[in-house]
Amino acid sequence: MQEKILFGTYTKKTSQGIYQGTLDTTAKTLTNDGLLAKTNNPTYLALSAKNRLYSVDKEDDQGGVAAWQLDGKHANKLNAVIAPGTPPAYVAVDEARQLVYSANYHKGTASVLKIAANGELELVDQVKHTGNGPRPEQDESHIHYTDLTPDNRLVAIDLGSDKVYVYNVADNGKLTEQSVLTMAAGFGPRHLVFTPDGKHALLAGELSSKVATLDYDQATGAFTQTDVIATIPADYTDHNGAAAIRLSHDGHFLYVSNRGYNTLAVFAVDADAKLTLIQQISTEGDFPRDFDLDPTEAFVVVVNQNTDNATLYARDLKTGKLSLLQKDVAVPEGVCVLFSK
Numbered sequence: 405m406q407e408k409i410l411f412g413t414y415t416k417k418t419s420q421g422i423y424q425g426t427l428d429t430t431a432k433t434l435t436n437d438g439l440l441a442k443t444n445n446p447t448y449l450a451l452s453a454k455n456r457l458y459s460v461d462k463e464d465d466q467g468g469v470a471a472w473q474l475d476g477k478h479a480n481k482l483n484a485v486i487a488p489g490t491p492p493a494y495v496a497v498d499e500a501r502q503l504v505y506s507a508n509y510h511k512g513t514a515s516v517l518k519i520a521a522n523g524e525l526e527l528v529d530q531v532k533h534t535g536n537g538p539r540p541e542q543d544e545s546h547i548h549y550t551d552l553t554p555d556n557r558l559v560a561i562d563l564g565s566d567k568v569y570v571y572n573v574a575d576n577g578k579l580t581e582q583s584v585l586t587m588a589a590g591f592g593p594r595h596l597v598f599t600p601d602g603k604h605a606l607l608a609g610e611l612s613s614k615v616a617t618l619d620y621d622q623a624t625g626a627f628t629q630t631d632v633i634a635t636i637p638a639d640y641t642d643h644n645g646a647a648a649i650r651l652s653h654d655g656h657f658l659y660v661s662n663r664g665y666n667t668l669a670v671f672a673v674d675a676d677a678k679l680t681l682i683q684q685i686s687t688e689g690d691f692p693r694d695f696d697l698d699p700t701e702a703f704v705v706v707v708n709q710n711t712d713n714a715t716l717y718a719r720d721l722k723t724g725k726l727s728l729l730q731k732d733v734a735v736p737e738g739v740c741v742l743f744s745k
Contacts (some may be wrong), residue, residue, distance in 0.1 A: 410440065411707060412449045412459065413716070414738030416710075419736035422446045422459065422479065427698055427705065427716070434705060434716040434733050441472060449669035449742045450495045450504070456482075456523045458504050460491045467491025469506050469517060469594040471525050483524040485517055494595075503528075503577050505550040505558060510549040510630055512545030514560040514569075516577040528577035533566025533655065538590045539611050542566070548610070549595045553698075554602030555622045557582060561593045563610060568593055583626035587616065590667045597651040597658070604677035608635075608649040608660055615649070615660060617677045633679045635660045635669045639658075648694045652701055657724030660697075661706060668695065668706060670724055688715045688731035696741040703729075707738030714738060715739040 407427040413419040420669040425436045432640035444462040449592065451457055462483045468486030472479040490510035497504055502519040510724040516529040533545035546564035553559055553570065558579065560569040561610070571579040581701070587593055592611025605618040605627065617631040635646045644664030651658050651673070658671040658679060671685035689708025697704050704717040704726055714733040717726040 405596075405701045408744040410449055410457070410625075410742040410744070411436070411735050411738050412446045412742070413735070414737040414739055415444050417737055418503070422449065423735060424477070425714070425733075425735075427703060429698070429700060432716075432718065432729050434714060434730055436714070436734055437477075441481070443470065443481075445491055445499045446470075447739045448493060448495045449740050450497045451742065452497045452519070453545060454523065456637070458495050458497060458508075458525070460493070460495060461486060462491045469495055469504060469525060473523055478713050481654065484520065485525045485527050492670055494549050494551070497572070498552060498556075500556060500577055501573065501577065503573070506546040507550040509548055510547045511564070512547055512562070512564065514547050514550045514578060514579070515613065516573070518577055522593060524683055527580050531560075531563065531579055533560070533569070533570070535562065535567065537564060537592070539592065540562065541592065541611060542590070548593075552708060553620065554598055557625050559596065560598065561607075563592050563594055566591050566593065568596075568607065568627055570627070570712075572625070581656065582705070583624065585618070585627040585629070586624070587629070588612075593615070594646065595649050597649055597679050599651065599673070600653070600655040606649060606651065606677060606679070608646045608659055610645045610647065613644045613646050613662065614689065615646070615671070615679060616657070617679065619707060624688050630676070631678050633671070633681065635662055636665045640665055647692065650695065650697055652697065659695065659697075661687070663691045666690055666692060666708070668692070668704070668726060672724065674725070682741060683726065685717070685726050685728070693739040694741045696743050698743050707735050707740050707741055709737060709739050712738070713738045
């Protein structure tokens with residue numbers, strides 16, 4: 405089987421934009437098939453059910469979100485919603501309401517954009533956070549994630565203030581705050597995933613190199629923390645930042661990338677979403693910002709930003725553990741991995 409994969413990148417050095425690759429699940433090989441779209445700093449990507457791509461976008465000294473129509477080996481830009489300043493860090497699609505959400509790390513804003521019938525975007529709402537934390541990276545609000553809960557509320561994760569916000573979303577995209585969870589000072593929350601039953605979430609703390617288990621109450625739209633576990637060994641003292649977090653579809657295994665320690669940490673997940681570390685495997689490169697499980701979940705692909713390479717693993721469906729298949733697949737400045745599912 406030939407599975408298509410998209411790579412988002414920085415374009416500070418040699419990268420030219422969004423690249424497309426192929427995972428051959430029979431041969432167990434990964435290839436970079438070349439440039440899909442020439443664009444600046446498409447550091448995060450999201451696909452809609454209509455095969456439209458929404459990406460972080462940078463144009464001169466402005467940043468925002470771009471809409472693309474995919475057509476085989478090419479991407480045609482539909483439009484972009486941009487504003488002065490740094491681009492956002494995260495993009496997500498809301499199929500039910502035909503909205504796109506973006507999180508701007510540097511501005512501390514969460515934005516809502518409406519998808520028109522032709523796929524183009526229009527800004528319909530935006531909230532700005534304030535606050536800070538004890539670490540140097542927490543000088544002000546830094547929203548790193550905006551995506552949906554199982555009951556279609558919006559989670560906005562603020563690394564700068566150690567807070568996790570939940571918003572109600574009207575059909576027109578307007579946001580109203582529902583709840584706020586305050587994490588331990590310096591936790592530095594970044595991304596989260598929900599368990600299949602929708603009762604728990606697993607939250608990656610970038611600055612603390614930890615994962616917190618949260619209970620989620622759909623009646624109140626509120627989180628409660630129940631547990632926490634480290635993503636790196638206790639005796640590792642060099643810089644590390646936990647980054648991407650993914651959960652297998654059955655909810656039994658969790659994966660977290662460690663930037664600095666340069667591994668994927670693999671955890672077993674019990675019925676209460678409590679975690680047990682079962683593997684640390686090298687990403688065969690430096691600064692693994694993102695990774696993804698393929699649609700069969702028999703493979704995992706990670707990109708290493710600083711060493712311009714992608715790494716392919718086989719994934720054991722029963723044990724959850726990974727084994728190296730291929731490394732040194734050229735992906736310049738890779739920071740996002742997205743399979744076409």
